[in-house]
Amino acid sequence: xxxxxxxxxxxxxxxxxxxxxxxxxxxxxxxxxxxxxxxxxxxxxxxxxxxxxxxxxxxxxxxxxxxxxxxxxxxxxxxxxxxxxxxxxxxxxxxxxxxxxxxxxxxxxxxxxxxxxxxxxxxxxxxxxxxxxxxxxxxxxxxxxxxxxxxxxxxxxxxxxxxxxxxxxxxxxxxxxxxxxxxxxxxxxxxxxxxxxxxxxxxxxxxxxxx
Numbered sequence: 001x002x003x004x005x006x007x008x009x010x011x012x013x014x015x016x017x018x019x020x021x022x023x024x025x026x027x028x029x030x031x032x033x034x035x036x037x038x039x040x041x042x043x044x045x046x047x048x049x050x051x052x053x054x055x056x057x058x059x060x061x062x063x064x065x066x067x068x069x070x071x072x073x074x075x076x077x078x079x080x081x082x083x084x085x086x087x088x089x090x091x092x093x094x095x096x097x098x099x100x101x102x103x104x105x106x107x108x109x110x111x112x113x114x115x116x117x118x119x120x121x122x123x124x125x126x127x128x129x130x131x132x133x134x135x136x137x138x139x140x141x142x143x144x145x146x147x148x149x150x151x152x153x154x155x156x157x158x159x160x161x162x163x164x165x166x167x168x169x170x171x172x173x174x175x176x177x178x179x180x181x182x183x184x185x186x187x188x189x190x191x192x193x194x195x196x197x198x199x200x201x202x203x204x205x206x207x208x209x210x211x
Contacts, residue, residue, distance in 0.1 A: 018150050051090035056081050060095050064102035072106060075099050083118060093119060093128035097135070104139060113139045118150070130158035137168050163192035167202050175210065181210055 044182040060078035063071045080101040100115035101147060119132035133152045140149035149172050155166050170185035186206050193199040 053082060053086035053091040056086070057098075058093040059093045060098055064098055072103070072108065072111075075102050076111065081116060087122070093125050095121070097128065097131065100132075100135060100139075104135075104142075109139055109143050113143070126158060128163050134161065134164055134168055139174065141172050141175060142167075144175070146172055163189045163194075163196065163198065163202075166192055167198070167205075170202075170205065174205070179209055 035175050038117055043191065053057075056078045060082070063074035063078065063101070079096055082095045084114065086092055096115050096119045100119075101111045103109075103115065104112040116132045116136040120129055120136055121195065137149045137152040138154065140146075150169065153169050157165050166185050166189035169180045170189060173179075173185055174182035183206060186202050186209075189202045190206075192203065
């Protein structure tokens with residue numbers, strides 16, 4: 001009889017606890033299950049996106065190594081897909097730089113410029129943006145758009161790019177016939193580059209300017 005009373009007390013206590021906390025406990029458990037499922041779903045989505053972006057990047061690289069109008073079309077199509085659908089992927093900025101380089105090699109300066117302008121406007125990765133500004137200045141120089149080319153080199157110079165930016169500035173100024181300003185820019189580049197092998201090329205430019 002005492003055993004039955006103890007069992008009844010435990011059942012009553014459990015019933016009272018459930019009436020007080022049961023709904024909240026189930027809601028908490030459901031929230032945990034939903035959160036876990038969402039986390040796993042997000043992981044799958046991220047992996048799927050990365051895989052898709054990698055596929056477009058590899059296709060772009062492959063097309064960049066080929067010749068012909070068909071290769072150019074594939075380069076632009078793959079780059080467009082990366083920018084439109086996978087803008088935050090780590091493959092996208094690299095792919096855009098590859099596309100710009102490949103188009104520039106094919107003398108499609110307008111196409112290369114469009115690629116680099118997109119990357120310059122993208123604030124997600126300052127390092128890639130710094131490279132894009134430098135290369136865009138080079139493309140604009142080739143198009144003899146000297147003012148816009150110099151504009152790309154203005155403002156804050158990213159760490160590690162001071163010498164390269166000064167060198168490109170000298171190239172633009174020299175193309176404009178501003179020899180004293182070009183010399184000064186190249187001398188600034190020499191100071192910033194130090195023992196970098198690129199400094200030898202800059203020195204050759206200064207020597208040629210003097211001659």
